[in-house]
Amino acid sequence: MTAPFESAASLAPIPHGFFGRRGGVSAGALASLNCGLGSGDDPALIAENRRRVADGVLPGAALTGLYQVHSHHCVIVDGDTDLAARPEADAFATRTPGILLGILTADCVPVLFADREAGVVGAAHAGWKGAIAGVTDATLDAMESLGARRARIAVAIGPCIGRASYEVDEGFVERFVTDDPANEHFFAAGRPGHAMFDIAAYVAARLAAAGVTRIAIGGQDTYAESQDYFSYRRACHKGENSYGRQLSVIGLA
Template structure:
């Protein structure tokens, strides 16, 4: 069956996709395309959902993933890598064809990278902790070590929680202002003692500051659109027992 997914024009014809919650086999609160290995879902259903994502993006490709820890480590997938392993990291990079790099999110920012000329790709999971710690910078460094040139790298920011849905407290704001006072521009006024954080814009600014000149932002709000996207924060607010994860992937033919 055909399952829906979003793409980014900035990545051109590089096989990639931002997959949401439609087109899978999971049920209940995790319906339907839940790809999260830590979600408590039936492993057989997760495996089928992940297979569908891979076949929709790059048929026959192997899927490489991570045990994501909200850090800034980037793993390079080479000919010696065990693709069944899930190293503790939050980004991947490779120049190997036939491999899909996969990132799980449920409000955090998925970022897909490609240098088409060099044949090097990357994928990063940027929650706020990883974003401020430089996970996207680490991904760019890893891609350059494989032959990519920063001026040729395009980056696409996928579905994540939007500013209108991302309320944070004053302590959160101060963490970002302490890192760089210019980060004030990513916060809008909220109720007393709180602000609204634009994490997609923050990640885009980090990419631009690092020298990336082609940056796409999808603009989808995972919290606000329950039919299309999983959301950790929404699941918490609704007192749901678990929450699904969507999968973003990129590969080389």
């Protein structure tokens, strides 16, 4: 059995998918397709959920992941890589068929990359810290080191927290505006002392500034769409003890 997922036409025919919380075996607040290794869920249920993801996109592929730390670091994965090692990084790239790169999110931005002609793919976890530090730039650099060309790379931004749900304080806004005054455009007015942040648009603009010309944005809001996606912020607001993570994957057949 496999689970439902969203795909991006811009990445086709590269095997990839943005999965939500439907189609799995976990229960309770973590129902049902929880793929988060650090969520406190039953490891056997997580393993089955991750198997359903892999089988739905690239049957027989080795699903690998990272120990995500909200950094800008990107690693290269190949046939000699220990796929169970989970290095501390927030992006990876490969040109090796049969490896499925998996990014876990629960409000942060999953970003999938592909240069179909070169046969190089990448995936990044862009929380706000990694996004402003340049995790997508690092992914592009790593892909180019494997033979990709930036002008050919297509990128899809998957389900993440939407602007209407992402309230931040003035200090947060100032951090981004200090980095680049143009970043003010990604914030809308909120209640006094606060603003609403469009992180998907920020990541897309960062990619465009880096030379990417094909960028797709899914437009989902993980916080608001509780039946379809896990959300760290929603779980915190509801006082839940844990939260699930959805998985976004890409690989080469």
